[in-house]
Amino acid sequence: MTTLLSDELLANIGRQSAPHRELVTRRDIRKYAIATGNRQRKYLDGDQAPPMFHVALFWDVVELEELSADGVSIDKLLPKFPLERAMAGGLKIDYLQPVYPGDWLTATRTLTNIYEKHGRSGPLIFYEVDMQIVNEAGEPVIREKTTRILR
Amino acid sequence: MSLTERLPLANVQVGDELPGRELKPDNVQLFLYNAALWNAHRIHFDHPYATEVEGYPGLVIAGPMLGDWLNQCVEEWLGDAGRLVGIEYSNRAASYIGETLRSGGKVVAIDGASGEVRIEVFIVNEADEVITPGVATAVMGA
Numbered sequence: 001m002t003t004l005l006s007d008e009l010l011a012n013i014g015r016q017s018a019p020h021r022e023l024v025t026r027r028d029i030r031k032y033a034i035a036t037g038n039r040q041r042k043y044l045d046g047d048q049a050p051p052m053f054h055v056a057l058f059w060d061v062v063e064l065e066e067l068s069a070d071g072v073s074i075d076k077l078l079p080k081f082p083l084e085r086a087m088a089g090g091l092k093i094d095y096l097q098p099v100y101p102g103d104w105l106t107a108t109r110t111l112t113n114i115y116e117k118h119g120r121s122g123p124l125i126f127y128e129v130d131m132q133i134v135n136e137a138g139e140p141v142i143r144e145k146t147t148r149i150l151r
Numbered sequence: 152m153s154l155t156e157r158l159p160l161a162n163v164q165v166g167d168e169l170p171g172r173e174l175k176p177d178n179v180q181l182f183l184y185n186a187a188l189w190n191a192h193r194i195h196f197d198h199p200y201a202t203e204v205e206g207y208p209g210l211v212i213a214g215p216m217l218g219d220w221l222n223q224c225v226e227e228w229l230g231d232a233g234r235l236v237g238i239e240y241s242n243r244a245a246s247y248i249g250e251t252l253r254s255g256g257k258v259v260a261i262d263g264a265s266g267e268v269r270i271e272v273f274i275v276n277e278a279d280e281v282i283t284p285g286v287a288t289a290v291m292g293a
Contacts, residue, residue: 028187035183036219037174039227051222051235055215059188070200071191090241091218095234147241 004082004116004123012079017109022057024049026101032056049099054133054142058107077109081150083125089148097141105141107133112145125150159232160266160292169228169256169270174220176212178248184216209247217242217252217283221272224254225287233268233291240272240285251277256287266292 026046256272
């Protein structure tokens with residue numbers, strides 16, 4: 001069977017982003033909790049960050065000229081794949097410690113896997129990105145694994 | 152009554168269903184969600200682009216927002232009786248503004264020793280198709 005995955009492409013496995021440090025604020029927690037329709041007071045008031053708040057906290061704040069015509073920012077961690085249409089993806093998250101306003105968190109992302117499968121409609125490329133989030137003491141707070149599928 | 156019997160875990164059984172919630176996000180909610188992320192992907196706010204260029208039937212509801220609702224489903228059920236420690240889900244099919252979705256879940260396993268409870272969670276669309284299946288882990292008791 002032929003493969004879409006060249007050695008050069010696979011050599012990107014293990015590539016890591018520069019650590020990304022952000023401050024958790026009550027205002028950002030409140031916006032996120034309200035927008036997601038959360039009904040718990042501690043989150044709506046911003047006393048604690050709800051699960052998945054880290055998705056908003058670590059979404060890249062890119063400048064306008066870095067956005068493509070469809071409004072998407074290029075993820076610099078990823079190589080150029082031979083398939084480009086993104087299909088469904090999945091997330092696996094471990095919540096190790098609660099997150100509060102005032103916390104400084106640091107996220108580091110690693111491209112941990114690239115593999116292909118042959119589906120009914122043709123080849124699919126899967127890739128996995130791990131994100132490790134730690135606090136100022138270096139203790140793990142959240143671990144996240146994203147799997148994306150390209151066709 | 153022994154200590155164990157007083158723990159909330161003792162009140163939970165495999166097969167217990169989590170309260171369902173009807174979800175009908177509108178343009179305003181989807182806009183605020185993506186603004187909170189800094190996500191400018193046009194499929195979420197530019198109707199002519201989403202339908203004419205990308206060929207979607209409408210504005211696409213953001214995948215991680217569906218994932219967030221699975222977390223909320225578990226946390227609302229848990230209340231103060233436990234802690235959500237992990238979740239795994241996949242966005243299997245797209246959904247669009249105007250659709251009425253529903254979240255829910257079911258307890259599938261309990262480990263009395265560790266207090267760990269596994270819960271199958273889901274978002275279904277109006278056709279009752281599961282568009283976002285997942286499994287959550289909570290710790291109850293101690």
